[in-house]
Amino acid sequence: MARKKKAVVVSVANQKGGVAKTTSTASLGAAFAEGGKRVLLVDLDAQASLTFSLGVDPDLVETSINEALLGQCALADTIIGCDEGIDLVPSTIDLAGAEAQLLPRPGREYALQSALDEVLGDYDVILVDCSPSLGVLTLNALTASQGLIIPMSCEMLSHRGVGQLLDTVADVRRLLNKKLTVWGILPTMYDGRSSHAREVLADLGGRYGVPVLDPPIPRTVRFAEAPAIGRSILSTSRRSKGAIAYREVATGLLPRL
Ligand SMILES: Nc1ncnc2c1ncn2[C@@H]1O[C@H](COP(=O)(O)OP(=O)(O)OP(=O)(O)O)[C@@H](O)[C@H]1O
Ligand SMILES: [Mg+2]
Numbered sequence: 001m002a003r004k005k006k007a008v009v010v011s012v013a014n015q016k017g018g019v020a021k022t023t024s025t026a027s028l029g030a031a032f033a034e035g036g037k038r039v040l041l042v043d044l045d046a047q048a049s050l051t052f053s054l055g056v057d058p059d060l061v062e063t064s065i066n067e068a069l070l071g072q073c074a075l076a077d078t079i080i081g082c083d084e085g086i087d088l089v090p091s092t093i094d095l096a097g098a099e100a101q102l103l104p105r106p107g108r109e110y111a112l113q114s115a116l117d118e119v120l121g122d123y124d125v126i127l128v129d130c131s132p133s134l135g136v137l138t139l140n141a142l143t144a145s146q147g148l149i150i151p152m153s154c155e156m157l158s159h160r161g162v163g164q165l166l167d168t169v170a171d172v173r174r175l176l177n178k179k180l181t182v183w184g185i186l187p188t189m190y191d192g193r194s195s196h197a198r199e200v201l202a203d204l205g206g207r208y209g210v211p212v213l214d215p216p217i218p219r220t221v222r223f224a225e226a227p228a229i230g231r232s233i234l235s236t237s238r239r240s241k242g243a244i245a246y247r248e249v250a251t252g253l254l255p256r257l
Pocket of ligand 2: 021022023045049050129130131
């Protein structure tokens, strides 16, 4: 029997808050699913925004990523099938305590990698939505991943945080996971009419020595509306410029899956 191909694991991370990590995770996941890929999304944030945005109420979740990380249940037992052909490992506010519980444990950075191991054969791609921090949970995501996507708002006056994140990536590669590569910075909330946004985008390419994914994701109010009904912008607003941009970015990443 042919050996099943294993999923490619990709972290969506930036310790800066509100840069569209969760929106990008849900939208790229939906785009990959539209393209026939088997997709698992992992909510690794105690805010549980991804869980909410897929129409799952975190307060009603019985087993979540928290129990899977602590070895109290199998990760497969936490998976919820959602619309748009996507599976979800949900989060709850309990995850806020996981960081402290993991800290004294041996091999604490490997908890996610080892929890995901049993489901790698069931998916083509696993996207991990990180919280806005560089704590032990984000280190777990980077340790479990082959790829990293860094969403970055084009509205930001300063993106100093990206340098710190790339330093962390270098440490992770040296100490924990040699396979990690930065797939690219994903410019989000881009307003092509703003000269500031155009300058931020033009400057990005050279500044960090990592790829800039194309096209940038335009700023559009559609994104604020989608999570309210538990579906991503790709199905609520199929032809909006935001949905089209995420599809194009996903298509560009397909050769890596
Ligand atoms: N392209 C866009 N245009 C307009 N609004 C957007 C866009 N992308 C995301 N948003 C909105 O910006 C806000 C922050 O997005 P999101 O929750 O995805 O960011 P995040 O990086 O995951 O935040 P956190 O750091 O809190 O996890 C949300 O209200 C979302 O609807
Ligand atoms: Mg988020």
